[in-house]
Amino acid sequence: MRLKIDVDLDYHFPNAAEVLLTLEVAQLPDQRLIEDRLTVNGSGPLHPITGEDGIGRRTWAATEGSFRARYAATVDVERTPASLASLAADALDALPPEVVPYLWPSRYCEADKFEAFVERQFVELKGGPLIAAMSAWIRAEMAYVAGSSDSETTAADAFVSRQGVCRDYAHLLVSFARAASIPARLVSAYAWRLDPPDFHALVEVWLDGGWHLVDPTGLAPIEGIARIAVGRDATDIAFMTIFGMAEMRSQSVVVTRLDE
Amino acid sequence: MRLKIDVDLDYHFPNAAEVLLTLEVAQLPDQRLIEDRLTVNGSGPLHPITGEDGIGRRTWAATEGSFRARYAATVDVERTPASLASLAADALDALPPEVVPYLWPSRYCEADKFEAFVERQFVELKGGPLIAAMSAWIRAEMAYVAGSSDSETTAADAFVSRQGVCRDYAHLLVSFARAASIPARLVSAYAWRLDPPDFHALVEVWLDGGWHLVDPTGLAPIEGIARIAVGRDATDIAFMTIFGMAEMRSQSVVVTRLDE
């Protein structure tokens, strides 16, 4: 599936500030970046750096006053959804060293607190079928309510309130997976057919020697996901990290299929 | 049922301190206090005051060094468990003014956070049958694990961890009830047949114009409960509030049935 992605961010910075943009589609085996371009007005020279785990790219910009970032990309996504049923969990001591930290609890994913719940709720399930059951539970028990959470909301908060957005669904699945000793990380992405269009957050779990993409919201097909960045939780994958003060004027994300 | 209650608290206070003891059985229509006696060694004169909502009695003691409090009481409990099925919720505007604050969230009972869960989980139930379903849910889904919570643990924490002790069970039921606009308060009590013997915490809900005792732990029969104090949550009903520093040496609670 060939996707065209267009992002337009319009912000105002009352004082000099630095911005780390994490907008760019990652070049990965299942998503081939054909071309992309990030342009930023109202900023000095841009400094690109490699993203978390060597995946994707971030870009530093120093700015003040009006700030307009536009990102356009064309990407070929060739991915079939993971067939979770057939995937087994790896032995812990067989995990690559760089995967091990994805077993830890993190700020928004208090995996340690969910151990008793996970053990009781998903009894006798393991590996891929366990992840599938966790994802189904989240989709069934949570209500997707725009505006119901904010940047402070953790997985435990969402579990209590039973409400959230894609970020909260993803934090819950990551927490449940880690509580069952399955490495899991958060993924930011562009998602074809996501409605309303916006940045999307979903999950990768480590099974059978590799990362597998899972979307507990079910709001967009996995075949139309173009990943941007990965990390321990929302902290790592923010599309814009601001060192200073900013006000948003408008922002838009458009994902179009080109090959239909 | 005639109960004999014996409490023995042995503490040490390194510095001068004040202690508020909330140990004494309340004189109430369904529990007639025959006689009781609180003796405190290692303290100046005792100052009794009335408890929360005019129920029960607290006693101030000023102390330093060794502190030994003994409480002995004989009480006739005549109570039949509330038949929740037949009780209806009162209209909010018909609640007595002093009952209204028991609708609020409180420190350990974040009722506001449970609204979506309660609405979804206990759909179409009201009044007494709703409370009965909530209590049954808590008993089924929580594991009673001694030492699994501490004085910081809130209802939301226990809901996530699915573990707790009587205090946590009671906080959960109070939170659920308030989330459904039913006034609820925490109750401290002596409980016949509680094993191991200890102070007990349970719940009163306001239905059909009165308070009704419910024990989500099911660990002791309602007929053998002798209430001490009531309040918004664990803060209000602590058996000992210490203004200063103390170390516990030993404490024991014994409840014996006399009329068998």
Next chain:
Amino acid sequence: MRLKIDVDLDYHFPNAAEVLLTLEVAQLPDQRLIEDRLTVNGSGPLHPITGEDGIGRRTWAATEGSFRARYAATVDVERTPASLASLAADALDALPPEVVPYLWPSRYCEADKFEAFVERQFVELKGGPLIAAMSAWIRAEMAYVAGSSDSETTAADAFVSRQGVCRDYAHLLVSFARAASIPARLVSAYAWRLDPPDFHALVEVWLDGGWHLVDPTGLAPIEGIARIAVGRDATDIAFMTIFGMAEMRSQSVVVTRLDE
């Protein structure tokens, strides 16, 4: 000082809901209510009840759709600011029973967590001078930033972020006072010269046998404060507690001095 108070609340309730309004000026020795009138459109009959601690009045209204509440009052305030320097703390065992719960920590006032800070920061101070030093510290160290806190923000949160609004300043002073074993409660009020005009929150501390009004924000003169309600923290003194869903369309509070 004679004050005229005008409140206008314009809300919309998508579904049937119940509302508890706590808008009415309390009749108290230092503030004599000359006349007042609460009118509510879009509601059935109103049910007034007495407020917390027997102070003030709350009013229940059942509503659906458009909801407009208007409150107009004339009140004579005759109060001289408490001279904190001359006030001593009462012995704990001399506190009236109904004052004792104002020693407890509460949801937004985690007094227990501030004990070490308070002991160290305000060493050797007691009673009124201690309260005055606490209030001065808060005014000096906190930045009043509109929108910097929300309904979840506790005193500990505000202490860390060093930002807040009147509610947070008041929660901090209440927490500090209780951490030093001085009873303290939150007060909602109308405040002459508060800019921008809004509901105000401040503090009463129990010293020398009575409650004394203190405003850690210093944003409005104590002589122009007309109290509405008191309580353990923000939970108890909300001007509007909604049992259901609501959206605010507009609200205004105007306080005018009549005798100038």
Next chain:
Amino acid sequence: MRLKIDVDLDYHFPNAAEVLLTLEVAQLPDQRLIEDRLTVNGSGPLHPITGEDGIGRRTWAATEGSFRARYAATVDVERTPASLASLAADALDALPPEVVPYLWPSRYCEADKFEAFVERQFVELKGGPLIAAMSAWIRAEMAYVAGSSDSETTAADAFVSRQGVCRDYAHLLVSFARAASIPARLVSAYAWRLDPPDFHALVEVWLDGGWHLVDPTGLAPIEGIARIAVGRDATDIAFMTIFGMAEMRSQSVVVTRLDE
């Protein structure tokens, strides 16, 4: 300085469990590991992996029943304490990509919440002098109280309670540094002259193109620190991460200077 390190961990695992040990001294330019040996009884074969950021080594062990881990190492530490006064902060866009995540808030280091405090308290300071002032502030304002915190305690909690142990001091300095946009990470270490002997936690800050070791507790000389692991906060550097249940029977850490 030549140090001899001896660790002895005695645990019991009621069920089969996996353990990740992070005990081994890292081979680094300023600490040359002469020899070391990790022996584990009551476990299958050991699986060593590389630690966080490629620093140090962790070891997986699968166990059940009695578990005894002994670690002995000899290390030459040649380090002069960082002269913070002369170190400047790097421009954000000059940070190596792998250093960037050490700017983020993390579970125990809520750097975002401290921004206003840091800006106000340490006004006009930058780089190394800023870190020195932060470290001095923590040492002056915090009380080191064994047992005052637990595995849930965050930097914000410690900031409020003004009490903690080495872990909390380190979390505070990491949080303050990140709040000022200086990368900072937690370090676990063996510390000569730490009294009582135990695992130690301290901080590395990124200044002038490199990591510099700072100990806000001041409890042990920097010259006698042998680092084990680094990470975002306590989560990453635990000396023992248990996937299952365990009870500790005893543990000891001894650090001896050999070249005196």
